[in-house]
Amino acid sequence: MKTEEFLQILKQHQDKSLLFEYAPNLLVGANYHITEIKHITVDSVDCGAGVDAWKETIVQLWEDPNELGKTTFMSALKAMGILNKVGTIKSYIMDAELKIEYSNANFHTAQLFVNDYEVRGKNILMKLTSQATDCKAKEACGIQVSEVEEMAGCAPGSGCC
Template identity: 65%
Template sequence: MKTQELLQVLETHKDKALLFEYAPNQLVGANYHITEVKHIAVDSVDCGARTDSWKETIVQLWESPSEKDKTEFMSTYKALGILKKVGSIKPFDMTSEVKFEYGNSLFHTAQLFVNDYEIKNNQLLFKLAVEKTDCKAKEACGVPETVEKTEEVACCAPGGGCC
């Protein structure tokens, strides 16, 4: 999801509670706050020596321990107000990819992509997901597009070849 689409979805549904699903059936607690918005410019070189660059908008979510019993989620209206204020201080690149940075004691901190969103009851639910790492230069590196499953042999098993 691009930053422009995020802001449009929030604007369209500003009368709803805003929820985030960070893993299947696992919600960021109602005690979350938006603690930081990062405007990131990535300038990279992949393993095939190709360069690339892009921008990202990263919205950090944090659960306040002092509000752990809170049951009412932040309103979309409030979140939109926070993001508009950020945009007035440091303008967004509306074409940049949006990620939400989140972690808790049961889930490693990660930058999560927006896979989808849904409107249910009086809630706007963003479904987040971790993107797996991948080789961007498969052809240059000689990596086949589809990796066939190989039979694993224990290293120190007879005939394993390493002991």
């Protein structure tokens, strides 16, 4: 999801609570805070000497241990207030990929993609997912990938990953 789409969704649903699902059926606690917004420029060279660059917006979430019993999630309106304030200090690149950075005692720190979202009653549920690392220069590196494996999409157990 791009930064612009995320901001538009929040704006359209300001009256709803904002929930994040970091793994199937596992939600970031209601005690979360938006603690940092990162405007990242990635400038990379892959193992085949291919050069690439792109922008990312990373929204960091943190669960406050002093609010463990909290049951009311942050509203989209409050999240918009935080994001808008950041935008007045440091402008967003609207077509930048949006990632959510999160961890807890049982989940390692990760930058997760917003794979999808759902409006469920009075909630907006942002569905997060990780993305496996991959060799971007398979051909240049001599890595053979059969047509069957390519069609399988490198699914776990498919033999190509």
